Amino acid sequence: MKEVTYARALQEALTEEMERDEAVFLIGEDIVNLGGVSGALKGLAARFGAQRVRQTPLSEAAFVGLSVGAAITGLRPVAEIMYVDFVTVCLDQIINQAAKLRYMSGGQLTIPLVIRSQGGGGTSEAAQHSQSLEAWFAHTPGLKVVMPATAADAKGLLKSAIRDDNPVIFLEHKLLYATKGEIPEEEYVIPLGQAEVKRPGEDITVVATSLMVHKALAAAESLADEVSVEVVDPRTLVPLDMNCIKASVQKTGRLLVVQEACTRGGFGSDIVRRVTEECFASLVTAPQVLGGANLPMPFSRPLETACIPREETITAAIRSLVS
Amino acid sequence: MDIQRDTLVEMLRLLYTIRAFEHKARQLYEENRLAGNFLGALHSYEGEEAVAVGACVDLRKDDRILSTHRGHGHCIAKGADVKLMMAELLGKETGISKGRGGSMHMFSPELGLLGGNGIMGAGLPLALGSAFTAQYRGTDQVTVCFFGDGSSCQGTFHESLNLASLWKLPVIYICENNQYAVTTPVAESFPVPNIADRAAGYGCPGVVVDGNDVLAVYEAVGEAVGRARAGNGPTLIECKTYRYQPHCMVIPDRRDTAEMEEWQERDPIPRFEQYLLDQHITSEAEQMQLRQQVNEAIEAAAAFAQVSSLPDPDTVAEYLWA
Ligand SMILES: Cc1ncc(C[n+]2csc(CCOP(=O)(O)OP(=O)(O)O)c2C)c(N)n1
Ligand SMILES: [Mg+2]
Numbered sequence: 001m002k003e004v005t006y007a008r009a010l011q012e013a014l015t016e017e018m019e020r021d022e023a024v025f026l027i028g029e030d031i032v033n034l035g036g037v038s039g040a041l042k043g044l045a046a047r048f049g050a051q052r053v054r055q056t057p058l059s060e061a062a063f064v065g066l067s068v069g070a071a072i073t074g075l076r077p078v079a080e081i082m083y084v085d086f087v088t089v090c091l092d093q094i095i096n097q098a099a100k101l102r103y104m105s106g107g108q109l110t111i112p113l114v115i116r117s118q119g120g121g122g123t124s125e126a127a128q129h130s131q132s133l134e135a136w137f138a139h140t141p142g143l144k145v146v147m148p149a150t151a152a153d154a155k156g157l158l159k160s161a162i163r164d165d166n167p168v169i170f171l172e173h174k175l176l177y178a179t180k181g182e183i184p185e186e187e188y189v190i191p192l193g194q195a196e197v198k199r200p201g202e203d204i205t206v207v208a209t210s211l212m213v214h215k216a217l218a219a220a221e222s223l224a225d226e227v228s229v230e231v232v233d234p235r236t237l238v239p240l241d242m243n244c245i246k247a248s249v250q251k252t253g254r255l256l257v258v259q260e261a262c263t264r265g266g267f268g269s270d271i272v273r274r275v276t277e278e279c280f281a282s283l284v285t286a287p288q289v290l291g292g293a294n295l296p297m298p299f300s301r302p303l304e305t306a307c308i309p310r311e312e313t314i315t316a317a318i319r320s321l322v323s
Numbered sequence: 324m325d326i327q328r329d330t331l332v333e334m335l336r337l338l339y340t341i342r343a344f345e346h347k348a349r350q351l352y353e354e355n356r357l358a359g360n361f362l363g364a365l366h367s368y369e370g371e372e373a374v375a376v377g378a379c380v381d382l383r384k385d386d387r388i389l390s391t392h393r394g395h396g397h398c399i400a401k402g403a404d405v406k407l408m409m410a411e412l413l414g415k416e417t418g419i420s421k422g423r424g425g426s427m428h429m430f431s432p433e434l435g436l437l438g439g440n441g442i443m444g445a446g447l448p449l450a451l452g453s454a455f456t457a458q459y460r461g462t463d464q465v466t467v468c469f470f471g472d473g474s475s476c477q478g479t480f481h482e483s484l485n486l487a488s489l490w491k492l493p494v495i496y497i498c499e500n501n502q503y504a505v506t507t508p509v510a511e512s513f514p515v516p517n518i519a520d521r522a523a524g525y526g527c528p529g530v531v532v533d534g535n536d537v538l539a540v541y542e543a544v545g546e547a548v549g550r551a552r553a554g555n556g557p558t559l560i561e562c563k564t565y566r567y568q569p570h571c572m573v574i575p576d577r578r579d580t581a582e583m584e585e586w587q588e589r590d591p592i593p594r595f596e597q598y599l600l601d602q603h604i605t606s607e608a609e610q611m612q613l614r615q616q617v618n619e620a621i622e623a624a625a626a627f628a629q630v631s632s633l634p635d636p637d638t639v640a641e642y643l644w645a
Contacts, residue, residue: 025459051459057489062448062482069452072437073387075459077452092479096442097449105430105438106421107642142643165645 002185007177009151010040010116013158014078016187018048021076024162027054027063028080037082038118038177060090064115068097071113071167078162084119084171085131098167099142113167114158120173120211120260121308127296130304132210132261137169138237138270144168144192145237149213151181153235156190164192173211173260193239197248201230204254204322207245207271208233212258212309219314227322237267245271246279254321255287258309263291290317326541331604332613334376334537338592339617341372341396344405345568347621348395348412348426351628352572355413362412365426367568368396370535373591374499374562375400377540378467382548387435387453389446389468392427393499393566394439397469402434405621409628417631423642443504444477446470447496451483454492454551465493465551467544473504475518484559488527491556495547498561499534505570506577519561527557534562535591538598565589 004012018024026041026048032055035042045053056063060081067077081087087094094115101109121130138145144166148154154172161168198213199220206229208216213233220229232248234240249255255275257268268289275287293307345367352365368375371393379388379400390397398408403419411418412426419429430438437453440446450468457464474480475498487494498518502509515521522529528550532543540562547558565586569576599605605613 057486059482059486061479062451062486065445065448065479065483066451066455066486069389069437069449070455070459071452072432072449073453073456075452075456092442092445093448097440097445101430101438102645103642104420104424104428105432105642106418106423108420108430108432109438110645112645 001182003180003182004151005177006151006154006172006179006181007038007040009155009181009183010158010172011042011044013155013162014041014044015047017159017162018044018052023074023076024078025052025054025075026078026080027056027067029056029058029082031055031080036080038172038174040177041080060086061093064090064093065097067113067115068093068101068111071111072101072109076112076162078114078116081115081117083129084117084133085128087117087133094143094169095140099140103142110165111167112165114161114170115167116170116172118172118174120175121297121304122175124299124301124304126299130297132259132292134171134209134237135261135265135267138267142167143238145171146192146235147171147210147237148235149176149210149233151179152183153190155183156188157192157235159189160192163189168192171210175211190235192236193241195232195234195241195244197230197244198233199229199231201228201252203228203252204230204256204318205245205248205252206231206256206258206314206318208258209237210260212260215309215311216258216314218311219318222311223315223318227318229318242274242278245275249275249279250282253282253284255283256317256321257287257289258314259289259291260308261292262294263289264294266291285321288317288321290314328604330380331599334380334541335595335599335605335610336613336617337376337380337400338372338537338595339614340405340621341368341375341399342592343617343621344395344399344408345369347625348409349568349572351412351625362414363425364392364571364573365412366393366571367566368393370567370586370590371499371501371564372396373537373595374497374534374540374564377537378497378544380541381545382435382467383464385435386464387437387466389437389450389453389466390429390439391446391469391471391474392439392441393471394427394429394469398429398436401436403429403431403436405624406627409624410631413628413631414633415628415631416634417627421642422634443474444470444479447479447483450494450496451486451492454487454494457493458490463493463552465495465548467495467497469497469499471504472498472500472502472509472518473507473512476512484522484525484527484557487557488525491554493551493554494557495544495551496557496559497544498559499564500561501564501566503566503570503578505574517561519559522559527559529559530561532560532562534564535589535594537591537595
């Protein structure tokens with residue numbers, strides 16, 4: 001094993017997949033001069049050349065549409081949208097084109113496309129640079145949705161996403177890029193649709209995604225003397241590994257879902273729905289979603305902090321569910 | 324212009340085929356509607372046939388096109404089988420998109436037909452990608468992207484023309500200016516006389532063509548294709564034309580009858596027939612015979628569509644994932 005940052009793990013995945021398959025290319029804003037705002041693409045232009053690392057003008061609809069068009073004609077684009085908030089200006093290309101063309105063509109078109117972007121708050125960037133929009137994509141049939149929380153997952157899942165023949169929305173978290181984690185020295189992939197138990201436990205299941213996985217793990221650790229918490233990270237929302245989640249709930253009888261996205265209409269509600277429908281008898285108490293506030297993300301730090309689940313609020317929710 | 328006789332005859336055949344297809348499609352829709360079976364929106368290409376034919380007749384099979392909601396003409400001109408198209412209109416399993424797409428969404432990647440689109444202006448960035456693939460792979464394939472005067476007012480137009488020209492992508496943007504977007508005349512859509520004039524702002528050629536003159540379209544597109552194949556980037560071609568039918572079958576038409584008659588006098592089909600007679604390329608009898616053959620093929624297509632089966636509901640979830 002070796003320790004790398006999440007950003008470095010992404011870069012390794014891109015490097016390996018670009019080396020493996022000449023059809024893979026990168027496209028996005030400031031990806032050559034800057035390596036993208038996350039820095040995850042640093043050095044790739046020097047390594048692979050301007051033909052395969054395409055820095056575009058400020059035109060998301062053009063370059064995301066270009067990516068869809070390139071995918072249906074045989075290339076494997078990996079597009080980067082600087083912040084997930086900016087998908088609004090190219091949503092047609094994602095929702096009406098990438099997600100639809102295979103079905104509408106009766107299976108004649110194949111769309112091996114990855115769209116990477118970063119979401120999440122906690123950086124005082126206010127409401128247009130802090131959203132967690134995974135539910136928008138998960139709601140749209142035809143898109144896979146991936147949310148890695150660790151360096152190891154980021155690398156293994158990105159490699160799978162690039163090899164997948166379907167459009168994949170790959171959502172990173174801006175506060176995770178600098179975090180470090182262990183990854184295998186040798187090549188590996190993590191299949192889409194495989195959850196991971198990040199911490200085994202007996203009394204309650206906490207399903208958390210992205211940055212919230214780390215907060216849930218911290219909460220579990222701080223409660224270790226009181227309650228045994230199992231933390232499950234689905235890692236991909238579409239496809240969703242319900243078997244792993246159900247197995248955990250069947251063991252613990254309790255479910256808390258933690259997401260950074262606004263609670264209303266969020267993906268957590270769907271996990272609760274599925275658990276309620278599919279293993280109601282195992283539940284000893286009503287499942288709960290602890291999500292972000294149903295508000296635009298405020299700029300000022302204390303207000304922003306109040307909008308996002310944190311270790312203390314997770315701890316409190318766990319306590320109330322097991323009491 | 325030096326065009327092979329075969330090409331000229333093929334143009335006439337395609338013009339006839341598109342017109343006959345649209346007539347038959349309208350008839351089938353109307354019959355179905357009266358029987359209580361509404362088949363969605365049908366956008367007739369009648370009157371605009373010269374654009375698709377002039378643009379596509381000389382394309383190679385491995386060149387690609389992006390069509391529109393008014394796309395039957397593009398599909399036929401790119402070589403699609405009218406049987407499969409007609410079956411698609413009726414939502415049959417034998418349809419060109421297996422009944423999953425309908426009138427606005429006909430696909431045949433092996434013919435380079437990357438589909439129509441229900442979203443105005445959405446084809447322009449997709450065409451960038453198709454052209455990008457050719458450039459990336461170092462092939463000399465070109466991509467032709469059709470869109471309307473209304474769609475030229477979408478933001479995707481700006482982004483796509485800019486990027487295509489910046490990267491010298493092998494794409495030909497063909498604006499079918501049929502004077503209206505649903506009920507909105509061009510004068511209420513943009514304050515300049517020609518959409519093609521906008522090309523200057525992107526540093527690529529912009530050409531205005533009589534879209535009812537199949538040979539004029541052929542010539543302008545031929546030049547643009549040559550430019551694109553040679554690696555010299557995109558061209559914006561605006562074809563001035565007119566649709567004969569209402570926007571789609573369900574939308575009432577309040578256009579001026581004098582205006583409509585004036586355009587009908589410039590109908591692309593009799594004009595081209597006359598040209599072929601004048602040049603002694605085809606006789607009247609040959610034209611009549613060709614028209615007859617086309618009509619028979621369209622009747623056969625309609626019959627094929629009608630006897631084909633509807634998709635099995637058990638297959639509804641197929642084709643979502645690769
Ligand atoms: C983004 C979008 N807005 C509106 C519509 C509804 N709509 C369908 S066709 C059309 C007019 C298109 O006009 P034009 O581009 O000139 O093409 P034409 O129908 O004249 O061939 C409109 C507004 C749509 N399908 N997509
Ligand atoms: Mg129009």
